[in-house]
Amino acid sequence: MSDVSIRSESGSGRALRVLIIVPAYNEEGSVGDVVREIREHLPDTVPVVIDDGSSDGTAVEAAESGARVVRLPFNTGIGTTVQTGFKLADREGFDVAVQVDGDGQHPPLEVTRLLEILRTTDANYVIGSRFAEETGYRAPIGRRGGITVFARLVSLLTGQQLTDTTSGLRAADRATIRLFAEHYPHDYPEVEALVLAKRAGLTIREVPVEMRHREAGRSSITPLKSAYYMIKVTLAVLVQFLGRNPTPKQ
Amino acid sequence: MNRLVLIGIIVAALVLVAVLWLIRSRRLQERHALFWIIGAIVIAVLGISEPALNAVSDALGIAYPPSALFLIVVAFLGLALLDAVITISKQTDRIRSLAQDVALLSEQVHAQSDADPHTTVRDPSSKPPER
Numbered sequence: 001m002s003d004v005s006i007r008s009e010s011g012s013g014r015a016l017r018v019l020i021i022v023p024a025y026n027e028e029g030s031v032g033d034v035v036r037e038i039r040e041h042l043p044d045t046v047p048v049v050i051d052d053g054s055s056d057g058t059a060v061e062a063a064e065s066g067a068r069v070v071r072l073p074f075n076t077g078i079g080t081t082v083q084t085g086f087k088l089a090d091r092e093g094f095d096v097a098v099q100v101d102g103d104g105q106h107p108p109l110e111v112t113r114l115l116e117i118l119r120t121t122d123a124n125y126v127i128g129s130r131f132a133e134e135t136g137y138r139a140p141i142g143r144r145g146g147i148t149v150f151a152r153l154v155s156l157l158t159g160q161q162l163t164d165t166t167s168g169l170r171a172a173d174r175a176t177i178r179l180f181a182e183h184y185p186h187d188y189p190e191v192e193a194l195v196l197a198k199r200a201g202l203t204i205r206e207v208p209v210e211m212r213h214r215e216a217g218r219s220s221i222t223p224l225k226s227a228y229y230m231i232k233v234t235l236a237v238l239v240q241f242l243g244r245n246p247t248p249k250q
Numbered sequence: 251m252n253r254l255v256l257i258g259i260i261v262a263a264l265v266l267v268a269v270l271w272l273i274r275s276r277r278l279q280e281r282h283a284l285f286w287i288i289g290a291i292v293i294a295v296l297g298i299s300e301p302a303l304n305a306v307s308d309a310l311g312i313a314y315p316p317s318a319l320f321l322i323v324v325a326f327l328g329l330a331l332l333d334a335v336i337t338i339s340k341q342t343d344r345i346r347s348l349a350q351d352v353a354l355l356s357e358q359v360h361a362q363s364d365a366d367p368h369t370t371v372r373d374p375s376s377k378p379p380e381r
Contacts, residue, residue: 050353070357073349084350091354186346 021085262294
């Protein structure tokens with residue numbers, strides 16, 4: 001394991017070790033490009049593809065593009081997949097773990113904006129938001145509605161104005177990595193993770209980012225699943241709000 | 251002793267024998283076995299003994315004694331199901347956690363077994379770890 005780092009511009013000279021978590025399930029058509037882009041634009045980071053039991057050539061593509069590849073023995077869902085990345089970051093002492101999607105929606109250069117906020121502010125958990133200000137991204141109309149509902153719900157529960165609670169582009173510092181290595185929601189984790197982080201006393205910030213449309217593969221959210229998604233996430237968020245406060249292990 | 255009571259005794263005896271056989275062949279853990287044995291005995295006693303059932307239905311304020319028996323059976327099955335679902339949830343969490351550890355450890359093993367850690371994990375399933 002090489003000691004790859006991003007130079008700190010804050011003058012301390014301390015190098016941050018950054019892990020880029022790329023969860024992928026049957027994304028052989030795009031995962032290689034995602035990794036190559038990360039390696040080109042963010043050469044001081046360590047990309048790791050977490051292959052969630054893919055049945056296609058995802059692991060081979062990922063390895064050939066130069067990423068570390070962690071293969072789950074069977075399909076476990078996005079939450080467990082992403083948490084595997086956080087566990088890796090925790091065990092190997094990474095300072096920052098960035099989560100991007102394996103389908104090429106997130107331009108790697110946007111990651112630097114998230115890292116900048118982590119470095120220069122008190123934020124523990126930085127979310128790349130498609131809506132924090134006007135960007136080129138337009139979500140499909142149905143999803144926009146759902147996204148708005150969750151934004152309201154999470155804002156209400158956390159007391160913080162958040163605009164894009166389903167964004168899959170996020171950066172976590174040590175405290176957040178420790179928390180998520182221990183506790184992370186299992187399916188449809190994006191919204192719940194925010195409430196979890198907030199309740200653990202972590203500081204969340206949003207950064208406006210540009211997103212592209214998907215390169216290959218299909219969104220995991222079909223119209224039929226949307227209803228289940230809405231109900232499940234709402235329930236999970238409410239249950240979590242009733243539960244005990246999670247604390248990051250020391 | 252009427253025919254129905256006889257059937258009740260036979261069914262209860264069959265359940266007991268089945269539970270004991272499952273314990274012997276180690277397919278049922280004692281914790282669950284105890285639950286099923288006690289349940290089978292209680293239901294058998296209430297099914298066979300009319301005075302016992304009448305006493306229970308009086309205590310519960312149920313006018314028609316067989317309803318009390320059904321209520322107890324449904325409650326018992328509900329508890330058994332809840333116990334099973336709790337067990338499944340716990341097992342699911344553990345399996346998840348094990349899967350994550352297996353994935354992380356096998357990446358480490360394959361990284362160590364090759365000079366270049368970035369090109370080793372082509373197909374871990376087909377490649378035994380080298381010493």
